[in-house]
Every structure is written in C-alpha cells, then in structure tokens.
Amino acid sequence: MSWLRSVWYYCLILFSYEIYGDEDIVVQKQTISTAFEQLKYRMESEHELSVLPQLRVIRNQAKHYAQRTIEIQTILIEASIRQHFGDYKHSLSMHYQALELAEQVGKPRIMVETLLAIIDLELDLERYDHAQRYVNQATQIAQALNQDDELLVHVKLWRAKIYLEKGSFRQALYELELGQKLAKNNSPLSARLLLIEAQVALRLGNYLVSRTLLNEFSIKYMSSADDKSQLDYQLALAESALQAGEFSEAIELAMKGLEQTFHTRYLEEQASLQRLLASAYAQLSDYQQAHLYLKRYSLTERALDQQKRNNKVLQLEAQYALAHQQQQVSLLEKDNAIQAQQIVQHEQTLENTKLTQQRWLLIGLLCFAAVLFVYWRWQNRRYTSKLEMQVAERTAELKERNKRLQTLSFTDSLTGLSNRHYFFSTIDSQINALPEKHDMIFCIVDIDHFKKINDTYGHAAGDLVLQSFADILKQCTRNSDLLVRWGGEEFLLVMPDMSRRDAQEAVERIRQQVERFPFIVNGQTVQCTCSIGFAPYPLTPDLQEQVSWEQVLELADSGLYLAKEVHRNTWIGLDSVRQPSAFDVEYTLKHYKEQVRQGNIVVSSSYVGAEIPA
Structure with missing residues (x-):
C-alpha cells in the first residue's frame, strides 16, 4: 500500500500548490517532506522509471519552498535510476548538478551523501582515480563530524x-x-x-574465512537483504565452493x-556466474x-563491453558536437531538396527504360534457370x-579453451606456481604412483616477518618478495617436486621418492639460499x-593406513609453528615415532610440542641450540 500513499501525497502536493500556495508554508513543507519520504521508501527496494514524474513534481515544490x-536528494534519486x-x-x-547545489547549501552530511x-x-564507469579523489x-x-559514526561507516x-x-x-580489509x-x-x-569482506577473502584465496562470513550474513541479515545483496551472497558462496574444490x-x-539474474540488468553478476560454471x-x-557456459560468458562480456562503450563518459562529448550536427542537418535538407528535383527529372527516363528492363529480366530468368542446377552442385x-x-x-578451439581454463584454474596468478586446486586434483594420483617403501616428504615453508615487509614497504613490494621467493624455491627443488602457493606467504613443497636425510639437506639448502638472497624492494x-x-x-610402514596424508600435512604445519616459536630462520622435521603401535595422531596434533619434549616423536632441526619452550 506504500505506492498508494505516495500517489496520494503526490496529488495532495499538486492540489496544494494550485490552491493554497501562499496560505500555510509550514504545512506545505511538511507535506512535501512526507511525500518525499514515502517515495524514497518505495525506491529502496526497486528502481522504477514510473516514479520520475512524481520526483520532478516534488523537486519543483522543494525548490519553490527553498x-x-x-531538492538535492530528488536529483540524486533520479540520477541513480538513470x-x-x-x-x-x-x-x-x-550528479554534478547535485554536487554544485550541495556546495551552495554548505551542509556536511548532504555533501558526503552526494559525493558517495x-x-x-x-566505479560503474571504471574511473577509479576519480572515485579515489571523491572518497578522500x-x-x-x-x-569533521565527530558524532556521526554512521556516515563515516x-x-x-x-x-x-x-x-x-x-x-x-x-x-580493503x-x-x-x-x-x-x-x-x-x-x-x-x-x-x-560482511559481504564485501567475504569478497575480499575470496580474492585472497581464503575461502574458509569467506564461508564463515557468508554464514554469519545468512543467519543475521539474509531475511532482510535486498535482491542485489542476495545475488552477491549467492555468487560469493558459489565462488567459495569452487575454491574449496x-x-x-x-x-x-x-x-x-x-536464475536470480534473469529479467534483470545485473549483467556483471551474470557474467561472473557463467565464468564460474565454466x-x-x-x-x-x-x-x-x-x-557452453564459456561461450555464454563471452557473449555476456561482449554485451557489457558494448554497453560500456556506448554509455560511459565519452557520450558527454556529444553535447559539444550538437551545433555541428545541426549545421549538417541543415545542409542535408538542402541536398535533399536538390535530390528531389533530380528524382523528378529522372522519373521519365526510368519509365522509358522500364520496358527494356522487363525484356532483359525474362532473358535473365531463363539463363538463371539453366545455370541454377550447376551452381547448386558446386555450392x-x-x-x-x-x-x-x-x-x-571448432574442435581445436575447444581444446585450446579447455587448456586455458585448466591453466587459469590451477595456477597462482602472482607467483606462477601451482595453487591449492591443482594440489588437491593431483595429490592422490602422486601418492598412488609412489613406489613401495619409499617416502614422500610434505614440507610447509613460511616467510618470516612478512607482515612487517608489507607494512614497511607496501603490498606491491610484498608481491615482489613473494615472486622472488617463489623463484628461489624453483631453483632449489627438483622437476619431480610439486611446488604450491598454499596461501599468503605460505608455500607447500611435496617431494616424492625422497629419504628423510635427503629432505633435511633439501630444506637446509632452501633456508640458506633464502637467508643469503638479496631481495630488492624499492631500490633497497x-x-x-x-x-x-x-x-x-x-x-x-605400520602407520600407512592409520595416518592419512592430510594428517601428515598437519604434522608438517605443527613443525612449522614450532620452528617459528623456537627461533625462526630454522626448520623442524618429524623423523620417526618411538612407539608406532601406541601412536595417536590426533593427540599428537593437539600436543605436538609436548610430544617432542617427552621424546614420543623424534624431530630434527637446523638450529643446534634449539630448546623446546614450555
């Protein structure tokens, strides 16, 4: 019934403006404010072109009563609809008209709302530098408005x-x-x-964090969310499932x-979902x-590109060419008049040639019938x-696209290393291919104090360090080793068919090479x-069935955290178990440090003076 109230206030404004324009200014202003609030409430759920006449009437009335x-808010609403x-x-x-009025009014809150x-x-026009300037x-x-936390949010x-x-x-985080x-x-x-934080987590590859945030959104806010927020939630949830394998x-x-994007203008979300499906x-x-979905994604992207080319800021240049276009129209009208005279003159000539054309047409039809069969066979x-x-x-193109899709899905864009998706898709086959009585070493490598590098030199410098670090790992590993960017500054190295002593030499080689390497950051x-x-x-050999490779990976991670706690710039590796028959992997994962101290598990370390802290 809210739309009925909007229409009632809209009619009331027109009636009051015509009859009682000068009698009760306070009542008039209250009526305008009430009508505007009703219309704004209606616009919170959907964009309708049908409300533009009501908006313009309210704007004129607001302008009349100062x-x-x-007035500024009605301009912003119409601009948002467009x-x-x-x-x-x-x-x-x-938008620029509203900004000019807001500067004249001098109210900080309406100024901030206009800038937002x-x-x-x-952002829609992809002019990020302009957006950055306005947000600053x-x-x-x-x-400056110390008490207005909502506006600052x-x-x-x-x-x-x-x-x-x-x-x-x-x-962003x-x-x-x-x-x-x-x-x-x-x-x-x-x-x-919450939604934006979940999207950022997905961009960083932290799908578990993203799922936690999305679950919180679903529990607390899903029932009251608008269509766009629900669509963004669905897209983020699907992306987290894809990252999780x-x-x-x-x-x-x-x-x-x-399905939610059908019959809507959410083309960008539709394209993202199609790419995800592919x-x-x-x-x-x-x-x-x-x-199929890659092709649909390509068509949607093409439509988006066409829309952007047709609708972005370059269209504003048309107003400067208007005078020139009017001159061209005038010249074309004169040319049309001259051409009309020429057409009249040629009509007689055309009439005279009409009979000749009919004769040649008949001859042409006969020739065409004679040639048609021969042409059909050739065609x-x-x-x-x-x-x-x-x-x-098309077959070759499909193979190439499939190869490109697989590369995009399995490769970390920053370092060029394999990602989690590739690891989970190949680890089982690698374990099955491992010869009997041969070891596979799971090794987790983490850059020490990487957050300090980001905070001191910036995230771009941190990316350069990650790339150089990945190059060092490539140089220090074999072609048969699996090297994966595990997340952030963590890397996973899987070394098949390698003894435990050789593994100690390999990780020591990596540690020394990283310690000696001069990382160049901003010229320093x-x-x-x-x-x-x-x-x-x-x-x-006795624990092969009881301890899975996933649990071995967690044991390597526990060794990493113990290495960081002991000294950093060191490695700690699990060598053996004292009593395999009594070994409880779940208890060991929870009390790794205690098990090392008690000697239930035997570890090796590059730091000779390392003492396990209490």
Missing part, C-alpha cells in the same frame, strides 16, 4: 569497495575492520560490510544465482558444458568442405628468512 536538501538503466550521460550530469553517490557512478574528499568532511564501506576494485585487498567497529548495531551497514556444489549454487564444469571434465560441395573445416577449427636490499616444517608420508 527545501534544498530535498544510472541503473545505463543512461550514464544524464546520470553524470545530474558520485563515487558509485565512477568525503572522508575529510565525515571525520558509509565512507569506509566505499573506500573498501574502491580498494577491492583496484586489487588492494589488504587495504583494513577499511572494513574500521567500518565494523563503527557500525555497532546498524544491521544494513554491517550486512554490506566442491565443484558440484559450486555448480548448484551458481545455477541458483543465475570453471566448475571444466574441473569435473564436463568440457561440453564448460564450453553443395563447397559447403560440405567448409563445414568439415569449421568442425576441425632487504634480508628475509624463512621457517620450515616437514613430515614424511608414511610416518612408518
């Missing part, structure tokens, strides 16, 4: 969005953390912050999300479905040959060290 805040439907040209013009609306548009301006104004949220789009994920502290019990803001679940979630089907070796052979060629080309030489933990699989 209600500048309502932005939603792709009319970026008029939307940008109206412009930032939303600039909004931050300065919002910080909005600013933090948009700063996080900008950093997310620019790939500065750590900075920092802004989101500040926003959550300020949001307190504001459910809508907390919900939006749960490809069937990822397909189911993506299909559900894709990746998931490729992982399941269903290359036909993968190719049929040509078409068959072309079809065979197209089939061969930075010394880095690493800590390493490793464990063999199987621990003993």
Whole structure:
C-alpha cells in the first residue's frame, strides 16, 4: 500500500500548490517532506522509471519552498535510476548538478551523501582515480563530524569497495575492520560490510574465512537483504565452493544465482556466474558444458563491453558536437531538396527504360534457370568442405579453451606456481604412483616477518618478495617436486621418492639460499628468512593406513609453528615415532610440542641450540 500513499501525497502536493500556495508554508513543507519520504521508501527496494514524474513534481515544490536538501536528494534519486538503466550521460550530469547545489547549501552530511553517490557512478564507469579523489574528499568532511559514526561507516564501506576494485585487498580489509567497529548495531551497514569482506577473502584465496562470513550474513541479515545483496551472497558462496574444490556444489549454487539474474540488468553478476560454471564444469571434465557456459560468458562480456562503450563518459562529448550536427542537418535538407528535383527529372527516363528492363529480366530468368542446377552442385560441395573445416577449427578451439581454463584454474596468478586446486586434483594420483617403501616428504615453508615487509614497504613490494621467493624455491627443488602457493606467504613443497636425510639437506639448502638472497624492494636490499616444517608420508610402514596424508600435512604445519616459536630462520622435521603401535595422531596434533619434549616423536632441526619452550 506504500505506492498508494505516495500517489496520494503526490496529488495532495499538486492540489496544494494550485490552491493554497501562499496560505500555510509550514504545512506545505511538511507535506512535501512526507511525500518525499514515502517515495524514497518505495525506491529502496526497486528502481522504477514510473516514479520520475512524481520526483520532478516534488523537486519543483522543494525548490519553490527553498527545501534544498530535498531538492538535492530528488536529483540524486533520479540520477541513480538513470544510472541503473545505463543512461550514464544524464546520470553524470545530474550528479554534478547535485554536487554544485550541495556546495551552495554548505551542509556536511548532504555533501558526503552526494559525493558517495558520485563515487558509485565512477566505479560503474571504471574511473577509479576519480572515485579515489571523491572518497578522500568525503572522508575529510565525515571525520569533521565527530558524532556521526554512521556516515563515516558509509565512507569506509566505499573506500573498501574502491580498494577491492583496484586489487588492494589488504587495504580493503583494513577499511572494513574500521567500518565494523563503527557500525555497532546498524544491521544494513554491517550486512554490506560482511559481504564485501567475504569478497575480499575470496580474492585472497581464503575461502574458509569467506564461508564463515557468508554464514554469519545468512543467519543475521539474509531475511532482510535486498535482491542485489542476495545475488552477491549467492555468487560469493558459489565462488567459495569452487575454491574449496566442491565443484558440484559450486555448480548448484551458481545455477541458483543465475536464475536470480534473469529479467534483470545485473549483467556483471551474470557474467561472473557463467565464468564460474565454466570453471566448475571444466574441473569435473564436463568440457561440453564448460564450453557452453564459456561461450555464454563471452557473449555476456561482449554485451557489457558494448554497453560500456556506448554509455560511459565519452557520450558527454556529444553535447559539444550538437551545433555541428545541426549545421549538417541543415545542409542535408538542402541536398535533399536538390535530390528531389533530380528524382523528378529522372522519373521519365526510368519509365522509358522500364520496358527494356522487363525484356532483359525474362532473358535473365531463363539463363538463371539453366545455370541454377550447376551452381547448386558446386555450392553443395563447397559447403560440405567448409563445414568439415569449421568442425576441425571448432574442435581445436575447444581444446585450446579447455587448456586455458585448466591453466587459469590451477595456477597462482602472482607467483606462477601451482595453487591449492591443482594440489588437491593431483595429490592422490602422486601418492598412488609412489613406489613401495619409499617416502614422500610434505614440507610447509613460511616467510618470516612478512607482515612487517608489507607494512614497511607496501603490498606491491610484498608481491615482489613473494615472486622472488617463489623463484628461489624453483631453483632449489627438483622437476619431480610439486611446488604450491598454499596461501599468503605460505608455500607447500611435496617431494616424492625422497629419504628423510635427503629432505633435511633439501630444506637446509632452501633456508640458506633464502637467508643469503638479496631481495630488492624499492631500490633497497632487504634480508628475509624463512621457517620450515616437514613430515614424511608414511610416518612408518605400520602407520600407512592409520595416518592419512592430510594428517601428515598437519604434522608438517605443527613443525612449522614450532620452528617459528623456537627461533625462526630454522626448520623442524618429524623423523620417526618411538612407539608406532601406541601412536595417536590426533593427540599428537593437539600436543605436538609436548610430544617432542617427552621424546614420543623424534624431530630434527637446523638450529643446534634449539630448546623446546614450555
């Protein structure tokens, strides 16, 4: 019934404006404010072009009674509607009009709201530098309003969005953390912050963190979330399933999300879901479905690119060419008049040639009938040959796309190493191929004090260190070894068919090479060290069935954390178990340090003076 109330207030404004324009200014202003609030409430759930006439009436009334805040807000709402439907040209013009009025009014809150609306548009136009400039301006104004935490949370949220789009994920997390502290019990803001934090976690490969955040969103805010937030939640949930290697679940979630995009203008989300489906089907070796969704993704991306080319800021240049176009129209009208005279003159000539054309037409039809059969035979052979060629080309193209999909799915974009997806897809086959009575060493390597490098030199410098570190690992390992970027500054090294003594030499070689290597960061030489933990699989021949490779990997991780606690720049590896028959792997994982101290498990270390702390 809210739309009925909006129409009633809309009619009341018109009636009051015509009859009681000068009688009761206070009542008139109250009526305008009430009508605007009703209309704004209606716009929170959907964008409708049908409300534009009501918006313009309210804007005119607000302007008449000097209600500048309502006037600015109506301009922003109409600009948002136009932005939603792709009319970026008029939307940008109206945003700047609202900004000019807000500067004249001088109210900080309406100024910040206007800047945030412009930032939303600039992100759609992919003009991130402009968005960064406006959000810095909004931050300065919002910080001056010490008591308005909600407004500052909005600013933090948009700063996080900008950093997310620019790939500065750590900075985005920092802004989101500040926003959550300020949001307190504001459910809508907390919900939006949670969704963005989940998206950042996915970009960093932390799908477990993302799932935790999405679960919290589902429990607390899903029932009151709008369509866009529900779609973003569905997309993030599907992406986390894909990263976790749960490809069937990822397909189911993506299909559900894709249904929500039908008959909407959410093309970017639709493209992301199609790309996700292509990746998931490729992982399941269903290359036909993968190719189908890759093709749909390509079509959607093409439509988005076309929309961006047609609707971005370059359209504003049309207003400067308007006068020139009008001159061209005038010249064309004169040319059309001259051409009309020429047409009249030629009509007689055409009439005279009409009979001749009919005669030649009859002759042509007879010739065509004679040639038609021969041409049909030739065309049929040509078409068959072309079809065979197209089939061969499409087959080769499909193979290439499948190969590209697999590469994208299995490779870490920063270091060029394999990622978790590749590890989980190959580890079982590698273990099955391991000769009997031969060991496979699981080794986890972590860069010491990497956060300090990021904080001191910036995340770009941290990325350079990660790349150089990956190169060192490549140089220190064999071609048969599996090298994986495990997450953040952690790397996983799987060395098949290697003895435990050889493993000690290998990790010591890595430790020394990292310690000696001069990492160049911003023109400065930075010394880095690493800590390493490793464990063999199987621990003993008797425990091969009782202790899985996953548990061995956790034992290597426990060794890594013990190495960091003892000294850093060292390695600790599990050599053997004192009493295999009494060995409890779950207890050992929980009390690794205690088991080492008691001698129940035997470890080796590069740090001779290492003492296990209490």
